[in-house]
Amino acid sequence: MFKVRTPAIICLTTSPLLNATDSGGIFNGLLSKFTTIIGNEASQIPEPAMVAIATRVPDACHVYTGDVHQLESHIRCSRTSTPAKFGALGVMDLLVQRRIPMAPLTTTFRPHPELNAMPNRLFNNNTLISGTTAANRRLFLNNTRCRNRKLPFLFVKVTGYSQRTAGPTPALRRPKHAATPFAFCSVPRSGQNR
Structure with a gap:
C-alpha cells in the first residue's frame, strides 16, 4: 500500500488503530512517523483505549474533540466489560477533571x-x-x-x-x-x- 502512495492522513477507529499498531500490525514499524493523533467523539473513547493509544504512539501530539454532555464512553460496550464495570471514564471526562485547556x-x-x-x-x-x-x-x-x-x-x-x-x-x-x-x-x- 505504501509503495503506491504514502498516506499523509490515516483514518481509523479505535480498535483498528490498536490492531494496526500492535506488533505485527501494518503500522508497527512506522509509529515514530506519526505526528498527530486526532480522537473524534472523544466522550465515547474509554480511558483504557486512550492509555493504550498514548502508549503505542508516545511522541505524537494528541488532539481530542467531543462533548462531555454527549454520550457515555461505554455506549457500545457490554455492561459486563471490565471498563464499564469499574467505571472507566471517557477521554473528555478525564480532560475536564484534569483541567486540560479546552477550546x-x-x-x-x-x-x-x-x-x-x-x-x-x-x-x-x-x-x-x-x-x-x-x-x-x-x-x-x-x-x-x-x-x-x-x-x-x-x-x-x-x-x-x-x-x-x-x-x-x-x-x-x-x-x-x-x-x-x-x-x-x-x-x-x-x-x-x-
Missing part, C-alpha cells in the same frame, strides 16, 4: 452532498462503481487541478443554516455558524479522457 467548537465543517457525487458524475458517467480497480483509485485526484498539488483542497463558503438545540445549551457547547464550507477543487470538463 470551544464554534464552527463545524460538513461536506456538501454534491461533493460526494462529483467523482461519479465526472469520471464514471453518473454510475456508482463498487470495487474501484488499483489503476483508477487516484482517477479523481489525478484529474483535478488545485493551486497546491500537495494539499488538494480549497475551502469554499456555501450558504447554509444553523439551528440551536431545544432546551438549555450545555456550558461547553456553542452554536454553529451559519455557513457550511465544503472542500472543492477545480475540475476538468465532464467527459475528459482518462
